[in-house]
Amino acid sequence: MVDHRPPLPSLSDFATWEPVLQFMLTGDTDRRAARPARVAGRIGRHGSSLAHRGTRGPSARIAVEHIRGALARGGVEEIAFRAEVQPSGRTVLGLVWPSPVVEPAVGYPDLGVLLLADGAIPEPWRRGPVPVPGAVSAPSADLELLERTLRERLPGAVGAAEEEIAAAEARLGVTLSDELKVLYRVTRVDYDDDFEEADRAGAAVGCELSGLDHLYAVDGAVRHPSWDLSATRAVNRAPDAAVQGLAGSSGWIVFGSNGGDEFAVDMTPGPGGYLGQVILVDHEQSLGADLVADSLTDFVLGRLRDERGDRRGDQLPAAARVGAGHLESIQAAAHAALEVLSIEAWNGAPLSLAPVAGLPCLRTLTAWPGTLADPLEVAGLTGLEFLELGAQEWRILLDAGAVPRTLKAAAIKVRDQDHLPVVALANEILALWDRPSIIQTHLEGDLGPAA
Known part of the structure; x- marks a missing residue:
């Protein structure tokens, strides 16, 4: 200790x-x-x-x-x-x-999450967009109608020069959608020079509009809440999703807000979406985005959609819970796309991890104390990046030299066990990664x- x-x-x-x-x-x-x-x-x-x-x-x-x-x-x-x-x-x-190597547990007296690598975050927050070959703009994207509507609503507005638009693209590393270029050719939106004109531009578009120099891409790492809250989260990857299940993308270009949430033009749509569609990045959510309009033209004309993204990270195939009130066996949870397995407290016999050994996507395992028949079976989970076990289970892994070295973070469940020895146990885990000891x-x- x-x-x-x-x-x-x-x-x-x-x-x-x-x-x-x-x-x-x-x-x-x-x-x-x-x-x-x-x-x-x-x-x-x-x-x-x-x-x-x-x-x-x-x-x-x-x-x-x-x-x-x-x-x-x-x-x-x-x-x-x-x-x-x-x-x-x-x-x-x-x-x-x-x-610095412990992230406090939110709302619980647990020790917290042991950070085994500097700057590490769970996979969903590192995930980048999957290319969708053949993605096209929506049929409703009408450049002439969009420009005409904006000029009618903003007579005398000063637009951005082509060099300014090109500079914004170079800064972002992304080619802006043709609709977004039309928007900024009509109004460059400069709150520093003319606040009233910028405010009028926002009213014409339908949101608090950002200036061309203030466009930015949504950074998934910034949306990461904490390992304690996110290690068991997953986003289902629907094959026909309009919006990809991401925390962020270099192609989600934020152009405005509603005062809290962000509106972005999506240049990396899902298989069921359109290039340049408008999405809403909810500030109260840390994963995913909602489809708002098929095109910026639709957005400006008020032709909006009410389609909430699928953020259900607690359902198969992405994540599964086993225990009282959930699945009754690990066999029922085993699936090639399983990312997260949570074993809750229950009164049944301890469970074997054999059904999920070697699954290619399994990255998180949490198990309440006493629920594993053989903790050494954890060694068969070759892609784990987060592991939460009881103190006795960690003791078995440490004594056998079987702690998975793929881990980026770890936690010890202590709510119903001895608390005082936990720091010594945590320091043994940290030592495997040459991390500083807890005082x-x-x-x-x-x-x-x-x-």
Whole structure:
């Protein structure tokens, strides 16, 4: 177990944490039954996650605010803690300090996700567009009608020169659609020089219009939320999809917004789409985009479509869940296109991973503690980039030297297991990739016997 001098000595006093621990132990049944109680949580500069639904008393609220203040003064974003409390009240408290190689788990007291490679993100956010040979513009794309409509709505507007359009294409590395070129030949949209004229141009087109110099492509990596939220996500690849299931594309050229979401001309459409179609990139989603209009002409004329993209990353064939309320066997989940397999807690016999061994697309496996018949079967999953297992399963893999070296990130499920040994286990995993160790500080104290 790694034990270092605390980065913030002001939080090294057990008495500072006692009100928080007492609050979290309210209603504890473990110690009343002569068993150790275990609690865990996070306190950050802007909030806290404490695994108890009760109302905090004044002492607990004051303690949490004191800790948050100390973090703010020390420039530390958050601190995770884990405690084991004996029936007698004797307590060992572990403080886990922020680490550049740990991505905190969102909304849970888990240690978080171990980042095994700098800048690594899940495959869907790295995925680029698949070429669609023969993709053509929509029949509704009418350059003359589009230009005439815009000039009627924007009399006297100043358009961009051909050199400016060519410069934008060179900057983006993409040839703009003919419709988008028509738009900017009519109005160059410069908010710095003439805000009212630019605002009028936006009203004529039907969105908050970007200037030619401000066109940009949607970057999939920017939309990546976190491994904790995205490792089990997948996008179904429908063979007739109008919009490709991507996080971003060099061919998704953003030309405007509705104040939050982005409108883009799609130069990399799906097999069922059109070159230059207009799509909406929803700011509340991290994958995919919605088809809005078959062409920019349709968009300007208000001939819109209401077609939501298929972002269902929880269904076959892309992803599958096995366990209570889901599939009843791994055999039922096995499929050549399976990307994500999640094994939930259930009361059945432990499961074998043999049915999914060698699947070409399987990149994520999460399994609740005790659900795997033989954790060493993980070695047969040759393309894993994310793995989440219980502490005992990780121990078996580490002892056998069988941790998949294809991993880019990993996590340890600890919600129903001993919390304090987890950091030492995590540091063993990190050491395989020569990553920095996590710092954990131990404090000891006495909370008194259970009430």
